[in-house]
Amino acid sequence: MSTSAVEPGTRLAERFRLEDRVSESDGATLWKAIDEILARPVAVHTFGPDFPRVHEVVTAARAASRLTDPRLTQVFDAAEDDDHSYVVSEWVTGESLTDLLSGGPLEPDRAAGLVAEAAEALAHAHEAKLYHLCLRPAHLVWTTGNTVKVLGLAVDAALSGLTTDQPALDDAEGLGRLLYAGLTGHWPGDEEEGGLPAAPMIDGHFCSPRQVTAGVPNYLDTVTVRACLPESRKGQGALASPSEVAEALADVARPMPIAISYPSTPAVASASHTEGLDIAHRQQRTLPPQPIMPRRPPNQGGGNVLNRVLMTLVVLLVIAAVGVGAWTIGRSLGGPATPEASSTPTTGKSSASASAQAVKPAKAKGFDPLGDDGDEKSDIAGLAIDGKPSTAWTTSSYGNAELGNLKKGVGLLLDMGKSMQISDVVATLAKAEGSSVDLKVGDSPDLDSLKTVATQKAASGKTTLTPEEPASGRYVLIWFTRVPADAGQFRGTIYEVVVHSPGSA
Known part of the structure; x- marks a missing residue:
């Protein structure tokens, strides 16, 4: 098809309506189009x-369309x-x-996770x-769905006429x-490349990343x-x-996905975020039931009687609640010694919790x-312990x-600097369930000297490990006995550890 004959509004295969010309090079034109059957771009x-x-x-x-890895661009149709x-x-x-590099280098773990x-x-x-053969920064995308996507597999090389005798090494x-x-x-x-400056060089060779950043x-x-610096x-x-x-x-940590709740009609919402929000609002407005009074006989009063009964019950419950509250306040004011004596253990524990402060470890190992x-x-x-939940x-x-049946445990040891x-x-x-962790505390970094003070099985996400009895020490060990x-x-x-302490031991 001649590019002169292809204009916005052209329909291909009676389904794909071309909308915006994105780019054009050497006779190949990239368009943003709409799949009219599935209502998606x-x-x-x-x-x-x-x-x-x-x-x-x-x-x-056509060959790329047979791949199922969701991190590769999906091909829907191809005709010749x-x-x-x-x-x-x-x-x-x-x-x-x-785009991600517009503000400077990424955190090392994030860059490694994407790659x-x-x-x-x-x-x-x-x-x-x-094979890809022409990987560039524009080909690696962190999507709005919080996933990694590699664009242009096989197709971009064919568009450019690239071939090689060593595709594995090139990629x-x-x-x-x-x-x-x-x-x-x-x-x-x-x-x-893509607005990125060329890497600095020493003696005719590119500097390694550590020499640059x-x-x-x-x-x-x-x-x-x-991978890429043979010299x-x-x-x-x-x-x-x-x-x-x-x-x-x-072994690098992968970028953390963020849960997304999709609208009930994702095909339409994907064409426009605004439409998706409008659809959600329209759905919410239809939730309240329509009035059904016109369907009742005009002289029927059962509904009014029921309403009066319900209102009476509500008033009685409010009066009872007020009475109980007044009695409780009066009892507290009239006899302070008894509540204080009976709640001493609880008060002490809550007071300690309230005064606990986050203490940053001196180092981690x-x-x-x-x-x-x-x-x-x-x-x-x-x-x-860097305060960044993304690392x-x-x-x-x-x-x-069970750690490959190689050992009974492995963990992260925190040195608090003092006992x-x-x-x-x-x-x-990690969000995946299956972690079993022990909290060990002691004044020596030797495993046998660290006492287990809390255990959590089937742990995932944010996990709080609270000692069953008072525990003190300079070293805090989060000890995995099972990993997900x-x-x-x-x-x-x-991803992150926060240690709370009411004060030095």
């Missing part, structure tokens, strides 16, 4: 008569003939990596012999560049170097495929005394919920 590529790769693009789109060649795919709304999701999605695509390098961009706000290429964890620096590897093996990148990032080296990802332990410390991944009484500890865990499922494996996650 879609993306449509059309092609001019001189576009040379229609067959390759349509073939790639002399007059009507087009590709219809999912219309994705959200913020691209370019880890993309790496897993591309690993699935590679299993089906489908691994592309993922490494995305991680580099997320960690530094720079693009490791010879030119700017302070605070990048060493392991993320290493993953990035192994800086210093003997380290390259990450040569998306699956290897995904494996290297398997991943604690694995039963493992080989005693450490459990201490390099990211500080993320659990997290995680355990290593295990083969089952103090512990009122409670509030830990925000996470992305096909099992690991514990702590």
Whole structure:
């Protein structure tokens, strides 16, 4: 179909109505369109008569349509003939990596989490012999539905005529560049990309992320170097495929999804947020029942009698409540000694709770005394006490919920700086159920010296661990004895920990 013949309002396949021309390049035009049957926005590529790769693009789109990973753009339709060649795919709304970087580099864990999701999605695509080959910041999107989406799999390479003899390595390098961009706000290429400045160089080589941005964890620096900076590897093996990148990032915390309640007619609401809200308001206005009085005989008074009876009952209940309240107040004023004596334990406990203050730990450590080296990802332990609920410390991944039957427990050890009484500890865990955690407190960081003061089974989300009896110590240990499922494996996650204390012991 000639681009000159395609204008806003054109309908393809008697279903897809073109609305806005988004971009045009080398004879291929991207449109925002409406699927009139399902009343939802879609993306449509059309092609001019001189576009040379229609067959390759349509073939790639048809192959991509068979993939089911929700992190990859879904293809709905693709057709090829002399007059009507087009590709219809999912219309994705959200913020691209370019948008996310407009305010500077991302938090390291967030950048790693986004790229880890993309790496897993591309690993699935590679299993089906489908490749991306042109990963750029605009291709990685955090959607309005709080999910990761990789745009343009197979199709964008066909549009550009890109081919390669080493697709796995090319996509691994592309993922490494995305991680580099997320960690530094720079693009490791010879030119700017999507508004990102080119990465700085030393002696003709790109600087590593840690050389560009302070605070990048060493392991993320290493993953990035192994994926896309061959000059800086210093003997380290390259990450040569998306699956290897995904494996290297398997332990990073993933972006937390936010629960969204969809309107009852999501297809219409997806076309316009305003329409969706209007629909919700109209539905609320229809909830009150319609008056039914006209259906009653005009001389029937049963309803009035019932109303009078109900009103009488309400008045009697109010009088009774007032009387009980007055009696309670009078009793309190007349005999203060008796209530004070009878409620001494409760008053003391509530008073201690009321005066408890949040105390920031001096430092945190991943604690694995039963493992080989005693450490459990201490390099990211500080993320659990940084005051940011979007960051997290995680355990290593295990083969089952019982820590792969390798050990009895693993945890996060907090050094409070000095001995103090512990009122409670509030830990925000992963939403997935299945965590079993103990709270241990003591004055020595040795496992045998830490006393278990609280236990919570089947824990998830915000979990409060309150000692069953007064507990004091310098060290606070959140000890996982069971971890929940996470992305096909099992690991514990702590997004944030808050320790409350009524004062120093």
